[in-house]
Amino acid sequence: xxxxxxxxxDASKPKRVMVIGGDGYCGWATALHLSNKNYKVAIxxxxxxxxxxxxxxxxxxxxxxxxxxxxxxxxSLTGKTIELYIGDICDFEFLAETFKSFxxxxxxxxxxxxxxxxxxxxxxxxxxxxQNNVIGTLNVLFAIKExxxxxxxxxxxxxxxxxxxxxxxEEGYITITHNGRTDTLPYPKQASSFYHLSKVHDSHNIAFTxxxxxxxxxxxxxxxxxxxxxxxxxxxxxxHNRFDYDGIFGTxxxxxxxxxxxxxxxxxxxxxxxxxxxxxxxxxxxxxxLAIANPAQPGEFRVFNQFTEQFSVRELAALVTRAGEKLGLxxxxxxxxxxxxxxxxxxxxxxxxxxxxLGLNPHLLSDSLxxxxxxxxxxxxxxxDKKQIMPNVSWRKIGVKPRTIVA
Amino acid sequence: xxxxxxxxxDASKPKRVMVIGGDGYCGWATALHLSNKNYKVAIxxxxxxxxxxxxxxxxxxxxxxxxxxxxxxxxSLTGKTIELYIGDICDFEFLAETFKSFxxxxxxxxxxxxxxxxxxxxxxxxxxxxQNNVIGTLNVLFAIKExxxxxxxxxxxxxxxxxxxxxxxEEGYITITHNGRTDTLPYPKQASSFYHLSKVHDSHNIAFTxxxxxxxxxxxxxxxxxxxxxxxxxxxxxxHNRFDYDGIFGTxxxxxxxxxxxxxxxxxxxxxxxxxxxxxxxxxxxxxxLAIANPAQPGEFRVFNQFTEQFSVRELAALVTRAGEKLGLxxxxxxxxxxxxxxxxxxxxxxxxxxxxLGLNPHLLSDSLxxxxxxxxxxxxxxxDKKQIMPNVSWRKIGVKPRTIVA
Ligand SMILES: NC(=O)c1ccc[n+]([C@@H]2O[C@H](COP(=O)([O-])OP(=O)(O)OC[C@H]3O[C@@H](n4cnc5c(N)ncnc54)[C@H](O)[C@@H]3O)[C@@H](O)[C@H]2O)c1
Ligand SMILES: NC(=O)c1ccc[n+]([C@@H]2O[C@H](COP(=O)([O-])OP(=O)(O)OC[C@H]3O[C@@H](n4cnc5c(N)ncnc54)[C@H](O)[C@@H]3O)[C@@H](O)[C@H]2O)c1
Numbered sequence: 001x002x003x004x005x006x007x008x009x010d011a012s013k014p015k016r017v018m019v020i021g022g023d024g025y026c027g028w029a030t031a032l033h034l035s036n037k038n039y040k041v042a043i044x045x046x047x048x049x050x051x052x053x054x055x056x057x058x059x060x061x062x063x064x065x066x067x068x069x070x071x072x073x074x075x076s077l078t079g080k081t082i083e084l085y086i087g088d089i090c091d092f093e094f095l096a097e098t099f100k101s102f103x104x105x106x107x108x109x110x111x112x113x114x115x116x117x118x119x120x121x122x123x124x125x126x127x128x129x130x131q132n133n134v135i136g137t138l139n140v141l142f143a144i145k146e147x148x149x150x151x152x153x154x155x156x157x158x159x160x161x162x163x164x165x166x167x168x169x170e171e172g173y174i175t176i177t178h179n180g181r182t183d184t185l186p187y188p189k190q191a192s193s194f195y196h197l198s199k200v201h202d203s204h205n206i207a208f209t210x211x212x213x214x215x216x217x218x219x220x221x222x223x224x225x226x227x228x229x230x231x232x233x234x235x236x237x238x239x240h241n242r243f244d245y246d247g248i249f250g251t252x253x254x255x256x257x258x259x260x261x262x263x264x265x266x267x268x269x270x271x272x273x274x275x276x277x278x279x280x281x282x283x284x285x286x287x288x289x290l291a292i293a294n295p296a297q298p299g300e301f302r303v304f305n306q307f308t309e310q311f312s313v314r315e316l317a318a319l320v321t322r323a324g325e326k327l328g329l330x331x332x333x334x335x336x337x338x339x340x341x342x343x344x345x346x347x348x349x350x351x352x353x354x355x356x357x358l359g360l361n362p363h364l365l366s367d368s369l370x371x372x373x374x375x376x377x378x379x380x381x382x383x384x385d386k387k388q389i390m391p392n393v394s395w396r397k398i399g400v401k402p403r404t405i406v407a
Numbered sequence: 408x409x410x411x412x413x414x415x416x417d418a419s420k421p422k423r424v425m426v427i428g429g430d431g432y433c434g435w436a437t438a439l440h441l442s443n444k445n446y447k448v449a450i451x452x453x454x455x456x457x458x459x460x461x462x463x464x465x466x467x468x469x470x471x472x473x474x475x476x477x478x479x480x481x482x483s484l485t486g487k488t489i490e491l492y493i494g495d496i497c498d499f500e501f502l503a504e505t506f507k508s509f510x511x512x513x514x515x516x517x518x519x520x521x522x523x524x525x526x527x528x529x530x531x532x533x534x535x536x537x538q539n540n541v542i543g544t545l546n547v548l549f550a551i552k553e554x555x556x557x558x559x560x561x562x563x564x565x566x567x568x569x570x571x572x573x574x575x576x577e578e579g580y581i582t583i584t585h586n587g588r589t590d591t592l593p594y595p596k597q598a599s600s601f602y603h604l605s606k607v608h609d610s611h612n613i614a615f616t617x618x619x620x621x622x623x624x625x626x627x628x629x630x631x632x633x634x635x636x637x638x639x640x641x642x643x644x645x646x647h648n649r650f651d652y653d654g655i656f657g658t659x660x661x662x663x664x665x666x667x668x669x670x671x672x673x674x675x676x677x678x679x680x681x682x683x684x685x686x687x688x689x690x691x692x693x694x695x696x697l698a699i700a701n702p703a704q705p706g707e708f709r710v711f712n713q714f715t716e717q718f719s720v721r722e723l724a725a726l727v728t729r730a731g732e733k734l735g736l737x738x739x740x741x742x743x744x745x746x747x748x749x750x751x752x753x754x755x756x757x758x759x760x761x762x763x764x765l766g767l768n769p770h771l772l773s774d775s776l777x778x779x780x781x782x783x784x785x786x787x788x789x790x791x792d793k794k795q796i797m798p799n800v801s802w803r804k805i806g807v808k809p810r811t812i813v814a
Contacts, residue, residue: 092530096807123499123549127542134541134608135534138601142530146807166590167583174595176574176583181754183573188581188592189611194545197615201541201608204596208604212748212802341619347588395619400503400553 016040017292018102020089020140021110022082023067024049025242026156026225026284030108032232032239033285035080039292042083042102043067044095045111048132052118056405058249058388060242061258061380062228073238089136092143099147106152106292109140116160116193117248117339117393122403126194133198134205141209152295153217154288155206157199159277159307159350161221163190164343169350172219172303187303192342193395203303210301217300218291222284223277223307226253226365228376230282241281243380246388248405253278253316255389257370260324260331261377262384267391270338272314273345277307277352280363290358305352308362323370327378339391423447424699425509427496427547428517429489430474431456432649433563433632433691437515439639439646440692442487446699449490449509450474451502452518455539459525463812465656465795467649468665468787469635480645496543499550506554513559513699516547523567523600524655524746524800529810533601540605541612548616559702560624561695562613564606566684566714566757568628570597571750576757579626579710594710599749600802610710617708624707625698629691630684630714633660633772635783637689648688650787653795655812660685660723660772660780662796667731667738668784669791674798677745679721680752684714684759687770697765712759715769730777734785746798 017034021027022043035041047067053059065073071082083102087094089111112133113119119129137155144151162169165188175184186207189200209215233241244250245258256266279287287306296302311319317333324331338344356362363369387407424441428434429450442448454474460466472480478489490509494501496518519540520526526536544562551558569576572595582591593614596607616622640648651657652665663673686694694713703709718726724740731738745751763769770776794814 092807123546126549127545130541130545130608130612131538134537138534138537139530142533142807165592167585167588167592174583174585176581176595178574178581181574185572185574185595186597188583188595190593190614191611192615192619194612194615197608197611200611201537201604204598204604204607205537205601207597208599208601212599400499400549 014038014040015105015292016103018042018044018098018104018107019110020044020107021112023047024110025244026281027110028070029230029233029241029281030285030288031082032074033230034289035074035082036078036232037289042085044085044087044089044098046086046088056248057407058246059385061245061383062240062243064240064242065238069238073236077235089139090132092139095139095143096147099143104148104151106154106295107140107144108154108288108292109137110156111136112198114195115249116195117391119193119195120393120395120398121405122398123400124402126398129194130198130201134201137202138205141206141215144215145209145213152292153206153215154291155202155217155219157203157219157221158196159221159223159305160196161189161191161200161203162187162350163192164346164348165190166347169305171305171351171354192340207301210299214299216296216298217302218296219301219303220287220291220306221303223279224251224253225279225281225284226251227281227373230285245384247391248393252313256316256320257373257377258384259389260320260329260374261381262386264386264389265332265334266317266320267336267389268313268317268333269336269340271344272317272335273312274342275310275312275346275348277305277310277350278365279307280369282363283308283360287355287360290355290360294358304354305350306355307352309365310348310350319365319370323367323374326367327371327374336391339394341395421445421447422512422699423510425449425451425505425511425514426517427451427514428519430454431517432651433688434517435477435648436637436640436688437692437695438489439481440637441696442481442489443485443639444696449492450478451492451494451496451505453493453495463655464814465653466792468652468790469647469650471647471649472645476645480643484642496546497539499546502546502550503554506550511555511558513561513702514547514551515561515695515699516544517563518543519605521602522656523602524798526600526602527800527802527805528812529805530807531809533805536601537605537608541608544609545612548613548622551622552616552620559699560613560622561698562609562624562626564610564626564628565603566628566630566712567603568596568598568607568610569594569757570599571753571755572597573754576712578712578758578761599747614708617706621706623703623705624709625703626708626710627694627698627713628710630686631658631660632686632688632691633658634688634780637692652791654798655800659720663723663727664780664784665791666796667727667736667781668788669793671793671796672739672741673724673727674743674796675720675724675740676743676747678751679724679742680719681749682717682719682753682755684712684717684757685772686714687776689770690715690767694762694767697762697767701765711761712757713762714759716772717755717757726772726777730774730781734778734781743798746801748802
């Protein structure tokens with residue numbers, strides 16, 4: 001974000017940004033990007049995502065260095081320090097110490113259990129997801145109120161909060177005229193997994209604290225993120241980002257590229273008409289920076305829909321097939337029984353102009369981008385574990401017994 | 408409910424109803440009412456509400472017997488058994504056993520931390536409230552799915568979920584026409600305490616499980632309950648219900664009656680234009696019975712607004728003043744700085760026809776009702792602890808330090 005950059009460079013003291021969940025896919029790319037732009041960055045993370053990988057027998061396609069090696073490498077390459085606070089934000093004693101020690105001007109909160117299938121494995125994962133996400137976010141709100149009243153909260157939500165209504169999706173609010181009267185109200189939410197629901201709960205909690213306490217917050221309702229490389233993660237292999245392609249943490253387009261690379265049919269769930277918003281990870285880091293550089297006002301609960309293009313799953317499969325064929329791959333598509341409960345054909349038209357108005361310059365999903373994502377998947381294809389590819393969590397079959405996933 | 412009664416009596420086997428939170432104000436009255444109507448009743452409660460009273464130094468105006476004495480007395484008076492399961496519904500092992508042992512046809516879920524001020528005392532009570540309510544309800548949903556698939560969930564929500572929008576409040580859903588397209592969506596929620604927010608979270612979670620698992624559920628968005636006596640609780644003093652008048656658990660009208668009885672000025676918060684729906688506790692038990700007797704369909708998430716009349720706080724104060732004067736009391740009103748963050752003058756028009764359509768025959772708040780509530784408050788006035796009357800929890804001042812309330 002060129003515009004935002006200037007806002008930032010004008011200030012005498014660098015802005016201090018706490019990145020919660022900074023060891024994860026979006027968080028790591030964002031932490032490096034902000035550090036590179038001369039923000040003073042601290043990562044807060046309990047690394048529980050690495051534990052999930054162990055427990056589920058899955059792994060990032062890319063080898064990833066420990067968080068300690070990552071920040072050491074960043075320091076040795078750029079001279080910039082990223083502070084590290086390892087701990088659980090559900091532990092308020094820990095979180096309070098990080099706030100008192102780091103004194104953030106902005107908090108970017110990525111630190112949640114973020115997989116819908118994970119939240120639908122069994123009862124205890126459903127409960128964990130809502131508890132971890134809702135209580136973690138409550139703690140962040142209390143920490144801001146108590147220790148950093150002026151701090152701007154930039155919270156990652158998801159487009160999945162809205163579901164698939166039969167009317168246009170607006171950015172957070174909708175003006176309704178009803179029986180001759182008019183009001184602008186929170187856009188109705190229809191989430192469809194315990195994970196997506198946890199984000200809806202967060203949004204309501206944050207909105208309340210903005211009103212009651214004057215917290216300034218931006219809720220980024222993010223679409224599905226694809227891609228791997230950002231300028232900073234490419235600087236050294238110890239800075240490489242994680243890349244999930246498994247049935248639990250892998251997201252649609254990333255999974256398709258890996259499937260195409262290894263000759264696995266693309267797994268389209270049901271009819272494939274499910275339409276969602278998508279964005280390149282380079283736009284995730286850009287959007288977050290724009291939000292930080294242009295903070296919400298005290299008491300303002302601002303909602304941005306953070307994606308750049310809409311695609312149906314069927315369209316994505318067709319794009320990957322075409323790009324694969326250009327690279328000499330024979331790509332097939334298989335319709336898989338849908339493990340989720342969702343509409344497979346529906347209207348979808350979601351607004352996403354607010355970040356563009358702030359200066360977002362989108363990286364669009366062209367054939368060339370697909371080429372590079374695909375090429376990268378081909379590069380790593382020997383690391384692909386095919387047993388991780390098929391979905392193994394069912395929305396309808398979830399039960400109360402603790403379940404061990406065995407691929 | 409006469410109509411519902413017949414529905415019930417027609418069935419060969421009595422319906423089995425689990426009343427979660429059956430030791431509380433609404434739950435106890437409901438459990439007795441249903442038992443009296445020949446439902447087979449089990450109470451599930453961890454009695455934590457009695458612990459809150461100890462911890463906060465507050466007490467019910469009426470002396471209340473232990474839950475064990477209550478059900479023994481009921482049995483000796485009527486020959487009817489109310490089964491008792493003492494435990495925490497957040498403990499799934501416990502909850503699973505109660506479901507397997509009792510095999511409910513319907514679950515009425517009152518078992519939550521239900522005070523808005525309590526949820527605003529300090530961080531740990533805010534977190535407790537959301538955790539207790541959200542996880543408890545998740546567990547109930549999982550227990551129904553696993554053990555009693557056909558069971559009808561009757562869940563207590565609150566009118567406070569809607570906040571005070573500038574348009575009419577509908578019952579759970581609103582039909583919106585936007586940019587030329589139309590859909591019926593969940594009514595937007597604007598809750599204004601961590602307690603009210605927990606109910607919004609519950610509603611979203613329940614709606615999802617109805618859709619994904621075919622759960623049948625009725626969400627009763629209840630207004631503020633007043634009154635004490637129901638036919639059954641009057642049968643013996645060991646069956647008497649609790650009556651809260653303190654600043655944390657006392658609700659508006661009940662508090663005003665006690666204040667009038669002891670010569671304390673009526674505590675109107677701010678301008679007193681806050682308008683809400685109210686109902687007599689005899690209508691609470693009637694509404695719940697109507698919901699049970701006319702269950703939701705599999706997969707249906709039905710929302711009823713459960714109240715009978717709307718009043719502003721100012722109007723309530725005027726009604727109590729007039730009724731008090733008839734009884735020779737001199738009643739004054741004091742405007743107290745509002746401890747809450749809420750609109751003090753606003754539009755309010757909430758629909759509440761669905762329960763009436765099912766047969767609800769409301770007890771309206773007439774002068775005579777006020778007389779009996781007031782007479783009852785006068786009868787117990789020697790038990791009133793005046794130190795409990797003033798509000799001592801502030802929406803804006805809540806902090807992270809654990810707080811001991813000292814009256
Ligand atoms: N990846 C996507 O496509 C996508 C799409 C929409 C929204 N989002 C949102 O963006 C955020 C980041 O997603 P991601 O893909 O980078 O996820 P990720 O799992 O890669 O990263 C999340 C990080 O948060 C950490 N974390 C989780 N709970 C924590 C806790 N209690 N305390 C401290 N740290 C904790 C994890 O260890 C992990 O490093 C999430 O909130 C997610 O919901 C992601
Ligand atoms: N009283 C009102 O004016 C009013 C208004 C609107 C809605 N409601 C709703 O009606 C329900 C009952 O309200 P009430 O006034 O009777 O409250 P109450 O506090 O008198 O009763 C709640 C009962 O639930 C039990 N409980 C709480 N958490 C539990 C857990 N985890 N496991 C087992 N038991 C648990 C408590 O011990 C208590 O006996 C609540 O859900 C409340 O939100 C009440």
